Amino acid sequence: MTRPEIEQRILAFLRDKLEIDESILLPTNELKRDIGMSSLDAMELSIFIKRTFGFQPERKDIHTLVTLADVYAYIEAHQS
């Protein structure tokens, strides 16, 4: 997928599945501090990534991603 497609899919997941207010889903915002994602939410994101982008993220990687932009870049680098 292209970067815009990745962003679109991730934003839809965060908005619809995790019910996060779209106005705070900015690339530079931090997942925990600004967006309010918990460790359980990060694991849900990991499952979504496997289903949508075809690769299984390492759990340790998921927990080291800081910003939303980091998530996009990680998927872009690892997608099959």
Added chain:
Amino acid sequence: MRRVVVTGMGIWSCIGQNLHDVTESLQHGRSGIIFDSARLEFGLRCGLVGDVPKPDLKPLLPRKFRATMSEDAQYAYMAASQAFAQSGITDDYLRQNEVGIIFGNDGIVSHIVENYTIMQQEHDSMMITPNALFQSETSSVTMNLSTIFHLRGISMIVGAACASSSHAIGLGRMYIQSGLQDMILVGGTVETSMLGSPSTDAIDALSLRNNDPTRACRPFDKDCDGMIPSGGAAALVLEDYDHAVARGATILAEVAGYGFSTNGTEDISMPNNEGEYIAMQRALKDACVTTDEIDYVNAHATSTPLGDAEEAIALTRLFKGKKAWISSTKSMTGHENWMAGASEAVYSILMMQNNFIAPNINLDQVIDEAKDLKIARETIYQPINIVLSNSSGMGGTNSALIFRTI
């Protein structure tokens, strides 16, 4: 010893999802049982079930709370919210005071099956939702409710088959009596998912009267042919009497007595009148009341030939020739399993508050063992001051509670 009272109640059941509607259903003898063809298609022989609506929690709770809740926990949240509201317990109160929680629950099947299905398909535990853990343990209810309501006292689940939540009330009372806690939310909850029914269906315990749902549950009737799975949740706020008076709470009833026993016989599925007799007698002694003083007995009677007969023998030993009216509200609700002790406590206290005895519907021909009992076939209007609520479960566990007006 401190006295323990009920200052709030909540209910989410097949005969109503608030105290008012449930009172109406009890008074008018309305059944909450329906036929669900999906159950037969699934492979069950019994297609009957209590019609319990799923609550819409989205307007009530943020996703972070909803995501980890089992079906049981969702029902329990609705019942607990009602109970705290009736008791005048606010979020501020819960943040500033230590309140405990003891619920009856003896198994959550649906989420375990869902996880197993994912494992069969994916062969990868990383594909199991992280919320699964908090949905599939029997303590899902206390885990979730403690988090939502900021509960910081005792928190535990009581697993004792269909007497679970009756024991939960008894134990909650003991914690308050002893002075260890001033207030505890007690209750019981059970899922209605068909995934929870195969094992009960397999031992011929469920009714096959699929063509007559509202007439199918027939406690103490010669034509009863099995119980009907049902569920939801019931919750009660238990409180030290002086504590309740000091904060100006309305007292709904006193939990005046608790009795228990276990049959100890070698047949794990057989009920036993002696065990039930001992539990009820112990509750009477604990409450310092005699059988002459009991106005109403809410029987456990589930509409199984063996269970109803054994309970009728125990009840006859205690109440033959006495004034006590007897009925099984399961005739309307079906068997609410681990919720039954708590829901029947709520039903009994509603009857006390509204001066009526709910009928044991569908009783056409009484079984021989119950012929000397005063079973209420129609609604009876009279004051009720003291109630005995009887419960028992597979494996021979028995529990009896006595509630008194105050």
